[in-house]
Amino acid sequence: xxxxxxxxxxxxxxxxxxxxxNACVAQFTQHIDxxxxxxxxxxxxxxxxxxxxxxxxxxxxxxxxxLREKDSDVYCLMLVGLYQIFYMRVPDHAAVSETVKLxxxxxxxxxxxxxxxxxxxxxxxxxxxIEAIETEEEAKFSHPAWLVNKIKTDWPDNYESIFxxxxxxxxxxxxxxxxxxxxxxxxxxxxxxxxxxxxxPFSSExxxxxxxxxxLQLPGFKQGEVSVQDQAAQLAAGLLDLEAGLTVxxxxxxxxxxxxxMLETEPGIDVLALDxxxxxxxxxxxxxxxxxxxxxxxxxxAFDTEAWWNGELFDRILLDAxxxxxxxxxxxxxxxxxxxxxxxxxxVENQRKLLDVLWQTLKPGGILLYATCSILKDENENQITxxxxxxxxxxxLKIKSEWGTNVSAGKQILPGENGMxxxxxxxxxxxxxx
Numbered sequence: 001x002x003x004x005x006x007x008x009x010x011x012x013x014x015x016x017x018x019x020x021x022n023a024c025v026a027q028f029t030q031h032i033d034x035x036x037x038x039x040x041x042x043x044x045x046x047x048x049x050x051x052x053x054x055x056x057x058x059x060x061x062x063x064x065x066x067l068r069e070k071d072s073d074v075y076c077l078m079l080v081g082l083y084q085i086f087y088m089r090v091p092d093h094a095a096v097s098e099t100v101k102l103x104x105x106x107x108x109x110x111x112x113x114x115x116x117x118x119x120x121x122x123x124x125x126x127x128x129x130i131e132a133i134e135t136e137e138e139a140k141f142s143h144p145a146w147l148v149n150k151i152k153t154d155w156p157d158n159y160e161s162i163f164x165x166x167x168x169x170x171x172x173x174x175x176x177x178x179x180x181x182x183x184x185x186x187x188x189x190x191x192x193x194x195x196x197x198x199x200x201p202f203s204s205e206x207x208x209x210x211x212x213x214x215x216l217q218l219p220g221f222k223q224g225e226v227s228v229q230d231q232a233a234q235l236a237a238g239l240l241d242l243e244a245g246l247t248v249x250x251x252x253x254x255x256x257x258x259x260x261x262m263l264e265t266e267p268g269i270d271v272l273a274l275d276x277x278x279x280x281x282x283x284x285x286x287x288x289x290x291x292x293x294x295x296x297x298x299x300x301x302a303f304d305t306e307a308w309w310n311g312e313l314f315d316r317i318l319l320d321a322x323x324x325x326x327x328x329x330x331x332x333x334x335x336x337x338x339x340x341x342x343x344x345x346x347x348v349e350n351q352r353k354l355l356d357v358l359w360q361t362l363k364p365g366g367i368l369l370y371a372t373c374s375i376l377k378d379e380n381e382n383q384i385t386x387x388x389x390x391x392x393x394x395x396x397l398k399i400k401s402e403w404g405t406n407v408s409a410g411k412q413i414l415p416g417e418n419g420m421x422x423x424x425x426x427x428x429x430x431x432x433x434x
Contacts, residue, residue, distance in 0.1 A: 001028075003037045004080055005102050007044035011076040014049065014334050021049065021334035047087060048079045049333035050142065050167050055079050057139035058086070058129055062118050074111045077102060081119045085126070092123055142167055146341040147326070154377045158414055162375065165416030170331040172212035175229040175257075176205045177264050177291055183207055186226060189219045200419070202403045203234040205264070208419065224291040229257045230331070232373075232413050232423035236318060237261040239369050239399065239427055244268025246315040250295075251302045251358055254280035256287035258320060258371075263293040269316075271295035274302055303357055313363040321351045323372035323379050327415055327422020348378050355387050359394070364432040367397065372424045375414060377407075380424040384409040388428070397427035 006028055013019040025042065032038045048055060059078055067075050077099060084095035096119045103111045122129065133139045137148050141163040152159045174197070176186045183199050187207060190197050195213065200206035208231075215221050215228055236258045242248070246269050250259045253273035263271060273288075275281045278299040285297055300308035324347055329335050355370065362368055372379050385408050388394050396409055403418055404411035410426030 001031045002102065002105070003032065003041035004044065004077075004099055005105050006032060006041045007048070007080050008073060008076045008102065008106070010041075010045045011048055011079065012073055014045075015052075015076065015337055016072050018338060021045065021332060043088070044080055044083060046169075046333060048076075048083045049337065050330075051083065051087065052079070052142065052333070052336060053144060054133060054139045054142040055082050055086075057133065057136055058082055058122065059118075061129060061132060062121055062125075071108070071111070073106050074103070074108055074115065077106065077111075078115060078118060081115065082122060085119065085122055086130075096120060096123070144336060144340075147336065147339075150341070150344075150376060151326075155375070155414070162415055162422075165414075166329040166333075168330050168416065170230075170328075170421070171419060172209045172228065173200070173230050173234075174207040174209065174218070175203070175227045175234055175261060175264075176207060177225055177227070178205055179264050179267060179292075180220070180223075180225045186220075193217075193219055200231050202401070202418065202420075203231050203238070205261075206231045206234055222290065227257060227260065227287070227291070229261070230328075230421045230423075231418075232327075232420035233257060234261060235401075235403070235423070235425065236320070236369060236371055237265040239425060240316050240318065240367060242266040242269055242316065246270070247312070248272070248316040248318070249314045249358070249361065250274065250318045250320070251354065252276075252320050252322060253284050253297070256284035258318060259284055259295060260287050260291050260293055262318070263288075263295060264291070267293070272308075272314075273297045274300060274308055276301045302354055305357060305361065309361055313366070314361055315363055315366050317358055317362050317366070317368040318371065319354060319358055319368060320371045321354060321379075323347055323351070323374040324376055325373050327373045327375045327413075327424070329422075330415060331421060344376065344378060348383060351379060351383055352387070355383075359391065359430070362430050364393075364430050366430050368428045368430075370410070370424075370426045370428065373421060374424060375412065375422040380412060380426075381407040381409050384426040384428070393431040393433075394428050395431055397429050399425060399427055 010024045010028055013024050014021050029038050081099035084090040100116045138145045141148055176183045183205050196210040197207045218226055248269050248271045250273045253259045254275040259273045273284050273295045281297055281299045298308045325335050399411045404413045413420050413423040415422040
């Protein structure tokens with residue numbers, strides 16, 4: 001399949017049908033045999049989604065009226081064309097002709113001349129259009145207006161850096177399974193394969209690859225020597241102060257990266273990995289099997305304790321709470337498409353309820369680690385500050401680290417900080433009654 005056509009079809013599903021980018025890419029790229037064509041399709045899709053608000057703004061300047069809903073495929077093809085013209089090193093004539101040619105594949109022959117005219121006008125007006133981008137914050141930062149306002153309010157001194165980082169390609173970070181080898185040893189294995197990387201400072205198992213690759217190209221991947229996980233997510237296991245014999249609840253465990261890392265860190269713990277989705281929980285089982293790790297897994301809603309809890313209190317709880325995922329936009333640019341302002345209040349309410357429910361399952365003296373991949377204060381420090389104020393037997397354990405920023409409660413990592421994704425952590429201990 002033509003990479004431009006493939007990109008158009010994926011964008012249709014992501015933008016107009018609400019489907020996940022990762023799921024669509026996995027579904028469609030198998031239809032392209034050539035690795036260069038696969039790479040181009042991925043670049044077109046991820047690039048259009050990263051710069052979606054900016055490209056949509058450009059189209060609004062080029063079109064006299066919006067396209068009809070039934071012509072959303074032509075709209076997506078236009079986005080693909082504009083991305084090539086403004087942000088790729090594709091010769092102008094090829095960007096126009098190869099894109100226009102695809103109107104026949106879409107069975108929209110009427111759009112051939114129309115699309116040709118729009119793309120050629122964008123070439124003629126390129127400098128003026130680039131200047132216009134700076135006049136509109138939604139286009140300039142390439143984030144929806146509600147999110148621009150929210151991030152500017154929460155991070156008045158950092159918002160420009162946040163927006164800039166969200167538009168970058170995310171690095172590929174590995175987590176070496178310490179039960180099988182050290183990061184230093186694995187780095188040598190990579191170098192023997194001609195794959196350059198470097199060990200990272202805040203997780204002893206973390207390696208950053210200079211160039212991303214398919215996971216199956218990683219030496220020892222099938223044998224469980226290594227996994228892919230951002231360094232920010234790798235910090236969770238170290239914050240839980242794990243010891244052999246402790247009982248641990250991973251309350252929202254899928255896809256299983258943090259579950260596995262806890263067991264790699266301390267195989268002697270007894271872990272219950274919980275997730276509301278049975279399909280997603282299968283990924284946890286697959287991950288544990290590949291890594292030769294053992295945990296009890298259970299598909300159940302964490303709110304419904306009667307469905308999964310036997311009444312025995314846990315020593316440690318990891319609540320990697322369902323969140324807006326605003327901190328990982330650079331890794332999942334479709335978040336900007338799928339998330340809306342109304343979602344945040346509901347997410348905050350669900351997080352609060354999860355904290356209240358799971359707190360009842362924690363032993364006195366135990367630790368609950370609250371984590372999100374968000375940078376919104378309502379989901380993070382405001383959430384934990386309120387919980388600590390209302391919960392008499394809860395105290396914050398201050399996180400002492402060289403990473404992140406101390407906030408009113410917990411620690412916040414902003415996107416791109418030390419190369420990491422945006423992440424939030426707070427450690428809470430249950431007071432032992434006197």
